[in-house]
Amino acid sequence: xAQSTVVGNIKILEVKGGSALVIKPDGVSxxxxxxxxxxxxxxxxxxxxxxxxxxxxxGALIVVEPNSELSVDQFTTDPxxxxxIDYKTLxxxxxxxxxxxxxxxxxxxxxxxxxxxxxxxxxxxxxGTAGVRGTRFGxxxxxxxxxxxxxxxxxxxxxxxxxxxxxxxxxxxxxGIGSAGIQALAQQVVAALAQQISQILQALRPIVxxxxxxxxxxxxxxxxxxxxxxxxxxxxxxxxxQTLPNSGTGASQ
Numbered sequence: 001x002a003q004s005t006v007v008g009n010i011k012i013l014e015v016k017g018g019s020a021l022v023i024k025p026d027g028v029s030x031x032x033x034x035x036x037x038x039x040x041x042x043x044x045x046x047x048x049x050x051x052x053x054x055x056x057x058x059g060a061l062i063v064v065e066p067n068s069e070l071s072v073d074q075f076t077t078d079p080x081x082x083x084x085i086d087y088k089t090l091x092x093x094x095x096x097x098x099x100x101x102x103x104x105x106x107x108x109x110x111x112x113x114x115x116x117x118x119x120x121x122x123x124x125x126x127x128g129t130a131g132v133r134g135t136r137f138g139x140x141x142x143x144x145x146x147x148x149x150x151x152x153x154x155x156x157x158x159x160x161x162x163x164x165x166x167x168x169x170x171x172x173x174x175x176g177i178g179s180a181g182i183q184a185l186a187q188q189v190v191a192a193l194a195q196q197i198s199q200i201l202q203a204l205r206p207i208v209x210x211x212x213x214x215x216x217x218x219x220x221x222x223x224x225x226x227x228x229x230x231x232x233x234x235x236x237x238x239x240x241x242q243t244l245p246n247s248g249t250g251a252s253q
Contacts, residue, residue, distance in 0.1 A: 005098070005221070006219035006221055007039050007075070007217075007220050008077045009056075009213055010038045010039065010054050010055065012036045012037075012038070012052060012054060013053040013061075014053035016050060016051045017046075017066070019049070020045070020050040021044070021046075022036065024038075024041070025041030041072065042071075042072055045069045046067060051065050055087065057082060057094075058113070060112045061205065062101075063109040065107040070104070073100045074099065075098070075099050076097065076098050078095040079095070082214075083214070086210070087212050088210070092113050092115075092116075096118045099121045101124065103141045104141065109137075109196075110135075111205075113134055114133065127161065127162065128159055128161040128177040131159075131160070135152060135156060136152075136154040136201055137153060137154075137169075138197040140193075146179070147177065150174060150177070151194050151197065152170060153194050153197055156171065161181060163181065165182045172194070174193065
């Protein structure tokens with residue numbers, strides 16, 4: 001309990017196209033650069049034809065697709081040693097973490113290694129939140145229509161809407177969240193999105209460098225006790241762990 005959590009590091013693995021920005025917590029934006037480290041409070045914004053791939057130090061891989069915006073509202077971990085971890089082959093999380101992301105617009109692909117039992121990983125949109133334990137999936141939000149889609153490739157994701165609806169979305173399934181609540185997506189929409197997400201994420205793990213967090217900012221304490229995050233209740237998301245096959249993301253190899 002005495003162990004304090006630290007602010008996690010996120011490395012920009014790949015930038016495609018020119019018009020991608022990192023917006024720091026103070027609101028200052030600069031072009032996204034490969035090798036740059038960002039932390040909680042930052043956002044990544046892409047223009048047409050540009051995408052940004054991110055490696056979180058808990059092993060999660062995230063791709064921000066063109067015309068999209070992702071904010072990292074919280075990313076903290078228990079302290080651990082980056083240097084002994086092979087991020088190319090990592091199948092489960094090195095330490096407990098709390099990740100809260102927000103898709104403000106566009107499409108984001110997510111590949112989460114099997115999480116520690118006490119970890120929390122949520123990816124929100126303005127109309128609903130997905131909670132995960134270890135899975136490969138995509139979340140999109142269209143700010144013009146105020147509608148979100150969640151499509152799952154591997155594992156399962158639990159989705160909750162602000163009005164309290166909940167649904168577990170399994171591999172090969174997809175849902176839309178909008179003014180009419182949660183509805184199943186047409187199978188051809190799911191298949192197309194799933195294929196797009198799979199192709200992007202499968203290409204990423206092989207380009208992860210060895211010791212990717214060498215030179216990262218030192219792990220600084222958040223001032224929180226290590227276990228605080230677990231006890232706050234789930235604020236409208238459920239734990240999808242019980243529906244996950246034991247293979248975790250090992251199925252992606």
